[in-house]
Amino acid sequence: MRYGEATVTVVDPRSYMTYQPFLPEAAAGSISPRHVVVPLRRVLPKAEVLTGRVTTIDQDRKVASIAPLVGEAYELPFDYLVIAMGAVSRTFPIPGLAEQGIGMKGIEEAIGLRNHVLEQLDKADSTTDEEVRRKALTFVFVGGGFAGAETIGEVEDMARDAAKYYKSVKREDMRFLLVDVADKILPEVGPKLGAYGKEHLEGRGVEVYLKTGMDxxxxGHVVLNNGLEVDSNTIVWTAGVKPNPALARFGLPLGPRGHVDTQTTLQVQGTDYIWAAGDNAQVPDVVGRKAGNENAWCPPNAQHALRQAKVLGDNVISGMRGFPQKEYSHANKGAVAGLGLHKGVAMIVMGKMKIKLKGRLAWYMHRAYHGMAMPTFNRKIRVFADWTLGMFLKREVVSLGAMETPREEFYEAAKPAPKPAAAKAEPVAAAPVEEKAKAS
Known part of the structure; x- marks a missing residue:
């Protein structure tokens, strides 16, 4: 855009963007958590960044209602609108899940999972109660896609390394379970690599249960629908995602699964001033439809979201100036996944040829691809520095569980001391006084 031509305002409840493919490595301590996030105000110096939530959108008046972190809500007028709210964890009404489950959609959850797992090792090492130890050392992961397989691979690696520093905790004492209702894991890389990933995890002592759900x-008493029951303090939920439920309040046309229904140009159906992209958009897959699949839609992954963003930006400018819109079209380039240190799978698509890699070489591909895709040169350098230091230094196994409640210790020290209870009168001494009073 020309200087002063328009004002771009970004509204987000967080002041940073999270690179989600690195969350498993952040949970395992391979990457510092602060290197997985990018501050919005630093990378968007020419935009206005508002930390808050959009609660409603009035399309007739072209006004969005903003609920800031503090203070009263206010209205923000707009000429053009971009909906890119992403996705949230897809959950089901399973008893106990809301209270016991740990998601993997944000950096806070990755940090919490790391601290939680190490805290379970602390608990097991400090008690002789076998039931308490068994529950602390049992880890259940629900969901066998990229998030679930990568997270259990990284966390198992971390727990294995951490066990070396505990006298009464060994890897053999731990129990890792991966549960999925599908008949395979890692469907994004194809059946053969998915089967390899399953065999690899099982070779490391992970119990993989397919065609299995959690009732x-x-x-912490986990009941699976295959009859298996275990007690666990750690239940990680990575069973897919769904569009942000806030979309239902905006009056936009939605698809059957809650995504914003868009044209191939990323414009929302029935409008010429609203666009949507990423995990919250139902974007027709032009390449798939040309191949004969009339119901092909772009999958909700970063490969499409990054490329959609570039087309969307150009289309917004075209809409401002009255130029025609451009279709979004992208052929799948493959997928990579890490299953822990020096372990991974990768599928690279080159025209009609698919190259399938596994083991250390696939792990190098995984790190190279995501390292280059990480936003900003600053974060790229920090991530590669973390990986380089990890080659020479041992993994950190410190649990900072107090981060969950950082003020608790200060509160205990600062709260007023309880007042001493008032002495109660002895009934034996009161009786003769009453009798004397009556006698007088």
Missing amino acids: SCVD
Whole structure:
């Protein structure tokens, strides 16, 4: 855009963007958590960044209602609108899941999972109660896609390394379970590499249960629909995502699964001033439809979201100046996944040829691809520095569980001391006084 031609305002409840493919490595301590996030105000110096939430959108008046972190809500007028709210964890009404489950959609959850797992090792090492130890050392992961397989691979690596520093905790004492309702894991890389990933995890002692769901997990008592029951303090939920439910309040046309229904140009159906992209958009897959699949839609992954963003930006400018819109079209380039240190799978698409890699070489591909895709040169350097230091230094196994409640210790020290209870009168001494009073 020309200087002063328009004002771009970004509204987000967080002041940073999270690179989600690195969350498993952040949970395992391979990457510092602060290197996985990018501050919006630093990378968007020419935009206005508002930390808050859009609660409603009035399309007739072209006004969005903003709920800031503090203070009263206010209205923000707009000429053009871009909906890119992403996705949230897809959950089901399973008893106990809301109270016991740990998601993997944000950096806070990755940090919490790391601290939680190491805290379970602390608990197991400090008690002789076998039931308490067994529950602390049992880790259940639900969901066998990229997020689930990568997270259990990284966390198992971390727990294995951490066990070396505990006298009474060994890897053999731990139990890792990966549960999925599908008949395979890692469907994004194809059946052969998915089968390899399953065999690899099982070779490391991970129990993989396919075509299996979780019926309940009340108080950590996990009940699977294959009849297996285990007690666990750690239940990680990575069973897919769904569009942000806030979309239902905006009056936009939605698809059957809650995504914003868009044209191939990323414009929302029935409008010429609203665009949508990323995980919250239902974008027709032009390449798939040309191949004969009339119901092909772009999958919700970063490969499409990054490329959609570039087309969307150009189309917004075209809309401002009255130029025609450009279609979004992208052929799948493959997928990569890490399963822990020096372990991974990769599928690279080159025309009609698919190159399938596994093991250390695939792990190098995984790190190279995501390292280059990480936004900003600053974060790229920091991530590669973390990886380089990890080659020479041992993994950190410190649990900072107090981060969950950082003020608790200060509160205990600063709260007023309880007042001493008032002395109660002895009934034996009161009786003769009453009798004397009556006698007088």
